[in-house]
Amino acid sequence: MQAAIQRDTRAWTLQVWLSFAIAVFLCATGLAYLPGQDIDRAFMIMGYLFCLSATFVLSKFVRDNAREKADTPMWQWVVYGAFLVAITLTGWGLWRMNINDTYKAFLLVSWLYLTTSTFTLAKTLRDSHDADRAEAVSR
DSSP states (O other), X not given: OOOOOOOOOHHHHHHHHHHHHHHHHHHHHHHXXXXXXXXXXXXXXXXXXXXXXXXXXXXXXXHHTSSSOOXXXXXXXXXXXXXXXXXXXXXXXXXXXXXXXXXXXHHHHHHHHHHHHXXXXXXXXXXXXXXXXXXXXXX
16 A cells, blocks of 8 residues: 655645745835835845755754754754844844834844744645655655
């Protein structure tokens, strides 16, 4: 008897991609209209991109090591350290900015939305990849 391969529905996949796209749009809009100096805008854009890539890397690391240890302890320090540094520096940059509290709240919520939707997108992509591999093996 062959084990059933579970796949996400098209509706779920669409919702995940749509959520990620909305988060990117909201972050881009907030950063594009960010009042203040260009250096502040550049710092926040860099921080958002750092958080985005660190979130994807952390998702992959956790998934790769879920069943058995696949990476070195040093790589674990790099992955968790990069995520912590990205979140901390971006949060610090947002906190220290001299902008309206409502604008800060918008940037904070869109940044957290981007981070959580990135985790969900990474999981959805990995689930699809795993299902494709399982189907290829079962043929």
